[in-house]
Amino acid sequence: MKMSREQKIYTKEFKIEAVRRAEASGKPIVEIARELGVSESTIHNWRKQFPQHSEQAFAGSGHQTPEAEELRRLKRELEVVKQERGIVKKALHIFSRHER
Incomplete structure (x- = not known):
């Protein structure tokens, strides 16, 4: 029997805060990802989306x-x-x- 992984949904505010932490804290992405409980690739994806779409990023x-x-x-x-x-x-x- 295959168990499906439930996809976590994060708020726009959470994503923006994660991007800001990644850019301003000086900490490695791996450490920030661990602190927030998300994968490193997720934070990298959010960082790519944010400058491209700014206010409209993470519309949901x-x-x-x-x-x-x-x-x-x-x-x-x-x-x-x-x-x-x-x-x-x-x-x-x-x-x-x-x-x-």
Whole structure:
């Protein structure tokens, strides 16, 4: 029987504090990770995310940056357009056969 690992969820404030500690304390990342009870790679990932997204970093589950939300909206819109185009192509094919 395989046991699943439950993924821990950390608040935005916790992540920001971890990044600040990593950058300001002068301690090795390994030590900070141990103190906070997270993996070293997790802190490295948070450090990468924070400068790239600043205030919008660590938005949390279901919350996306405005750019990611726009991309998601455009992908949905593209899918609708592709479906509509497929319907028009089928209709043209059907009507062109009936005219012959």
